[in-house]
Amino acid sequence: MSATLGVSVFLTTVEDDLAGGVNIVGDIYPAGATGAGRRNILIPCGISVTPERYQVPAGRYVVSATLPSGAVLTEDVEARKGEETLVSLDASDSPYETHSWQYLMGNIEPRRVYHDPSTVPVPRSLGSRSMGAAARAAGVNDHGGAEEPPPIWPGKATWIGNSTTSSWSFESMIGLAALPPATPIADVIADSPPQVVAAPDATDGTSHLFRFGADGPLGAPSESYGNRQFLAVEIADAAHLVTLPAPWSSAQIEVLVNTRQSPTGSAIAVTVRDPAVGAGLAYMARGALGTAARLFTDVDSMLYSKNQNPLSAAAGAYVLVGTDLTDEPRHWDPWLEHLRDWFGWMSDGSVLCATRRLRQASTEADLRRARDGLIEAYSRGVPFYTLGLSWLIDGLSEFPDDPECASRLRQARLLSWRVDMREPFVIVNLRGRPR
Structure with missing residues (x-):
């Protein structure tokens, strides 16, 4: 028995x-x-x-x-x-209950570390988290409730619900880093008036948590939003442009802005509070595609329902393409083509198709099709996923003697040096030295 x-x-x-x-x-x-x-x-x-x-x-x-x-x-x-x-x-060792999802994803330290000042080291590398740490203020308690005095939000967060198509390009995002510090980033890329988020949804004055729905900040939705949403975060001399994977069906998007000086994670982290695949996205960002596949239990369904959630479908496609290293035809190959053809505002579909074509190429004509797909992906703008940016760079690197590929590769690399590749979604560091 x-x-x-x-x-x-x-x-x-x-x-x-x-x-x-x-x-x-x-x-x-x-x-x-x-x-x-x-x-x-x-x-x-x-x-x-x-x-x-x-x-x-x-x-x-x-x-x-x-x-x-x-x-x-x-x-x-x-x-x-x-x-x-x-x-x-x-797994209940989050410093605050409001931050438990971020703790599960690995974006914030355990309670005993977070609340012990002696355990906060000074960062020694450009890859360490540093947002110009503000003085710690009293804030949420261990139960997520408010204490007095109220916590302080020392920065400015601006939601761009409807961005211009031109702002998605590699050249545009690289150009944002060259703007004078006083230039309002949101005004440069917004196609309709941006919206300043008055305060985080939870904060202790150091770790600031923002939440968004399909139509903008929770509690302050907007009717003016398009295919690509961003959050511009500015604190002291630091500024970041954050890709928001919205809309993501009914799931909330959570952004953690952490001004603690600690080498354990990223200055800004974006997660999707999706019970089905949210944790899988974190596994995927860490390169554990096989583990993510276990959580994306019905990847076929994710791709098939791409009209309902193309961003989720793209995540499933990254797992499929990333874990199937053969060149054999798969029943989901046509779905990658649909993802590319139907959602031109999302260059991830083109990246996925080009990567798959490059892997399956057996003739010069096949290589040309893959090469053209990479050029198309670049022309559609920066991918939503950092994995897409990485794969685009890898693909363009396969054509070192092609001037068009070489010039685009240079731009993609320039941008990647400002992107936190540890995160699932593209976050661009607009000020300070690139990584």
Whole structure:
């Protein structure tokens, strides 16, 4: 008779949109001479989720969960014959409950580190987080509630709901970095009046959390928004242009602006509060495409429903193309073509098609088609995903003797030096030295 392990991860997701929890990926390893492991299992994660039950031979096991942050939670348990053993791993170490999603994604330190001033090092590299750290103010408590005095938001965040098509180009984004510091970034790229976000949705004066829906900041929606939305973030002498992956069906977009000086992460992080694939996007950004594929449990469906959410479909396509390294035809190849043909405002579709063509090329004509696809992708503007920017650079690098490819490669590289490639979506550092 077998035993049962009921596995879950506790996370204080107090907001209604994540009430049902999310899935993350883990493993069950036999700890003794007997037993059989289970690899890449799905584990529900949330405040009151139902454990996922796995049948195993009786014996001792190590149950582990790999968070999107890269942290690994483990517990040693004994599975008794004919019984169910519950295993609840703890991921509730966020500095604030309001920031629990960001903690799960790896964008903010654990509570014990965050609240201990002696653990905050001075950054020693350009890749370290630094936004001109503001003085720490009293703010949200451990339960996410407000304290006195009210926290301070020391910067300016401007939502650009409707940007000009020309502003998506590589040349335009590189040019923004050359603007005089006093130039309002939002006014330069907006096609309709931009909207200043008065205050973060949660802040302690140091870590500032903004949330957006399909039509702009939560609580202050707008009817004026287009295919590509941005957030311009300016604090002291730092300025960033943040790609917002909106609209993303009904899921909220969360932006963390962190002015702490710490080498553990990015100055600005963008996540999608999507219970189905939000964690998968974080795995994808860290290069764990195989792990992301476990969470994108129905990638075919994501691509097939591209009209409802083309950005989600593109994420699924990156996982498909990134994990299938053969040159054999796949049933989803035509769907990549549709993603490119139907959504010209999203260059990711062209990047995906060109990458796939380059991998399958067997003749000079095939190579020419791939090359033309890369040129098309560049002409459509900077991709939404940093993975798309990376693949575009890799593809253009395959044609070093082609002047058109070489000139575009130079521009793409120039921009990439200002982009935080650790993030899933493109965030451009507009001031200061590039990376």
